[in-house]
């Protein structure tokens with residue numbers, strides 16, 4: 001990857017010449033994780049998204065391959081959720097095209113799993129935890145469940161995988177934010193999707209469950225050669241899994257591996273100010289981000305921009 005491809009362009013424009021079409025391929029016929037060359041799970045061409053005179057991104061050419069773990073990072077309001085909504089086809093692009101799971105976005109939902117950004121269920125929501133997960137298996141079908149036992153067994157398995165068995169029969173509105181979030185993950189992976197879109201799936205989770213859920217999503221990726229598009233403020237919990245990062249900030253973006261994008265030079269250029277990036281015990285520490293952006297602290301660190 002040339003340095004030039006990571007050099008900032010103003011605004012929202014990146015020379016993707018070394019990244020377009022197939023992303024960073026280890027071999028001509030192989031995907032990022034060694035999968036056979038197939039149609040990309042996600043394909044954007046000349047994609048732009050703007051609200052009024054505010055452009056979130058433009059000139060985005062990107063292929064995400066089956067089996068790739070693709071993280072979307074950036075400060076509040078940079079357009080991460082809007083990126084996922086464009087992939088889902090619920091937000092029309094301002095220009096360009098987007099395909100997902102082999103079809104224009106919004107045309108077919110099959111093969112796509114989605115973990116929406118967390119919003120609490122109303123306390124009186126008439127669904128138990130296991131009902132919610134069951135909807136991920138056969139929620140698109142009407143009428144009686146023909147394979148009731150098989151579905152029940154699958155629900156039990158999914159609940160176990162996200163550590164939610166003990167509250168299987170509790171109404172979802174009575175569960176904590178983190179407990180609800182684990183159910184959303186179970187629901188999204190129930191149908192073994194080809195593309196898994198995750199909007200901040202680790203929010204509200206404690207460290208143990210952050211690790212468990214990240215691992216679960218990665219297992220899903222490996223088992224089905226699924227592409228994962230993972231929106232997050234915090235890359236460290238998923239650093240071991242991530243192949244590439246799309247970093248959005250202030251109408252600009254960069255795409256590359258974490259070691260290419262998460263650098264002092266690239267983030268300083270994206271934010272238009274000095275941002276320090278370092279690695280400490282295998283974690284990426286970013287210091288000096290502008291307001292409204294996640295701050296990463298080390299014990300005894302006083303270099304951030306917040307008032308003491």
Ligand SMILES: Nc1ncnc2c1ncn2[C@@H]1O[C@H](COP(=O)(O)OP(=O)(O)OP(=O)(O)O)[C@@H](O)[C@H]1O
Pocket residue numbers: 051056074075076077078079080081082083
């Ligand atoms: N339908 C819409 N109409 C107008 N503006 C919108 C619309 N949807 C999103 N925006 C604006 O686009 C910007 C990006 O929003 P988005 O939710 O994608 O950001 P985000 O990066 O996911 O933020 P956060 O980290 O806070 O969740 C915000 O300023 C938001 O107000």
